[in-house]
Amino acid sequence: MTGQAVKGIDHAVVVVADIEAARAAYVRLGFEVQPRGFHTRLGTANHLMIFGDTYFELIGIVEPNPFNAERRAWLEKGGGLANVALRTDGADIAHAAWTAAGLQPDPVLDFGRAVEIGGKTKQAAFRTVRLGTNRAKLLGFFACEHRTPQFVYRPEWARHANGATGLAGATVIAGDAGTDEAYVRKVFGDAVVRRDRAELVIDNGSTPIRYMPRERFLALYPGVAPRRHDDHPALLSFHVPDVQRAEAVLRAGGLAPVATPDGRVLVPASDAAGVAIEFKKG
Incomplete structure (x- = not known):
């Protein structure tokens, strides 16, 4: 094979x-x-x-x-x-x-x-x-x-009102970012797994997966505190060409997204079936 x-x-x-x-x-x-x-x-x-x-x-x-x-x-x-x-x-x-x-x-x-x-x-x-x-x-x-x-x-199924064009990654909360490091190295191979200070990053293609401590998560994603208190995969990111358009669609749907100073829009897990959502330009 x-x-x-x-x-x-x-x-x-x-x-x-x-x-x-x-x-x-x-x-x-x-x-x-x-x-x-x-x-x-x-x-x-x-x-x-x-x-x-x-x-x-x-x-x-x-x-x-x-x-x-x-x-x-x-x-x-x-x-x-x-x-x-x-x-x-x-x-x-x-x-x-x-x-x-x-x-x-x-x-x-x-x-x-x-x-x-x-x-x-x-x-x-x-x-x-x-x-x-x-x-x-x-x-x-x-x-x-x-x-x-x-x-x-x-292609006819990929036309989203919020403008999303694809997954941009996932973020996992981990008390110890290295909890699954040996495991993910076996799954993905050493070449795409790296340490980035307190984080563990799987950089395989255009959708990286990041493991980080809870305090780091709360700093990067303000206003969308995880629903669960244990170590838990917490957030999915999506690429959108126009973040303001995505925010307008969310507000039109009766939601209250969190806009970050660096131009991202966040949605808490309570509004997204248990996983927080991030829209970012890309």
């Missing part, structure tokens, strides 16, 4: 207790939210927000089963940003690389969901590799191979 096991971020996953309430929240935030889908075998329903080559996923449990036990456990802790899915050249490639790294990946899982395109039902197909046995203490990761990307990355 040839190819890269990990090629950057494919999508971010937020697990929610009430998927329809979460959908309504993201409509208020100015996202074009796709109709509900259902994952065969997994017992989960989702709503997607599509961008150019990334997306954001809200997931709710509709049929409890062994495949969604981890998701249900996450909800018991308070929900929120649970996983980042990683782009790969192939699920089998990722499985082999992670096995060699000692990560004990779960077997490759094949599943799909129906999507409607132009009035016709198509079947989007995926192959994923989860790290369920030997998992991270903070943000979880899995590899996602798209068998039918033409049924997911649709």
Whole structure:
């Protein structure tokens, strides 16, 4: 097998207790939210927000089963940003690389969901590799191979009122930024993981993941204190071409975003299904 096991971020996953309430929240935030889908075998329903080559996923449990036990456990802790899915050249490639790294990946899982395109039902197909046995203490990761990307990355689905063009990264609160350092080095490779003073940074592609102490988070993201008191993945960032436009859309939706002196706009987790949101120019 040839190819890269990990090629950057494919999508971010937020697990929610009430998927329809979460959908309504993201409509208020100015996202074009796709109709509900259902994952065969997994017992989960989702709503997607599509961008150019990334997306954001809200997931709710509709049929409890062994495949969604981890998701249900996450909800018991308070929900929120649970996983980042990683782009790969192939699920089998990722499985082999992670096995060699000692990560004990779960077997490759094949599943799909129906999507409607132009009035016709198509079947989007995926192959994923989860790290369920030997998992991270903070943000979880899995590899996602798209068998039918033409049924997911649709340009007509990527037109958001807030102007969002893609994921710009994720921020994780960690009492010790090095809690998962050895783990993420095995997942991503040493070349893209670095220390930046009190932070740990995974700089893989255009969507970096930053682990930082709570006091650092509160200084960088004023006014959006995390909902949970434990170490917790806390914030997702989105690129927008016009931050003022994004802020206007948020205010028109009845929200009270926080504008920072350096030109970003923040939304607290209470208004975004358990994960704080940042809009920044890019």
